[in-house]
Amino acid sequence: MNIKMNWDGVGVATSIICAIHCALLPVIIPTLPLFGFNIIHNAVFEWIMIFLAFAVGSYSLFHGYIRHHRSLTPVLIFVAGFIFLVAKQFFHAYEFWFLAIAVSLIITAHYMNYRLCHRSKCNSLHHRH
Secondary structure, eight states, rough: OOOOOOOOHHHHHHHHHIIIIIHHHHOOOOOOOTTTTOOOOOOHHHHHHHHHHHHHHHHHHHIIIIIIIISHHHHHHHHHHHEEEEEHHGGGGGHHHHHHHHHHHHHHHHHHHHOOOOOOOOSSOOOOO
16 A cells, blocks of 8 residues: 655645644643643743754655756745744744744745645656756
8 A cells, every 4th residue: 555645745744733732721721730731832842843843844845846946936935934933942932923924935835835836747756866
């Protein structure tokens, strides 16, 4: 059985989950620390999510670049988004602004990569450069 994974879809989902975690969780569930759960502003959890976003995004975008479209635009947009995602860890006063910019750029990069991959006329299993 040959299962194909839509890595751009996984990247968009990861970005949305990250945004929900960072923006909505502190507002909706402020009592988690009372029950011993501290995933809000937990540095280890934050860096794991950032690493996950980087791993999924890098794989998806470089796969699309190498095997389908050869456009650096989605990769550059992803890198810009990732810079804002990491910056939010260090500039807490701007955390929500940086997060909004990061998620917007990362989702845009995945969407653009997805569209470019599907517009290419090659078959990913038989395409050679």
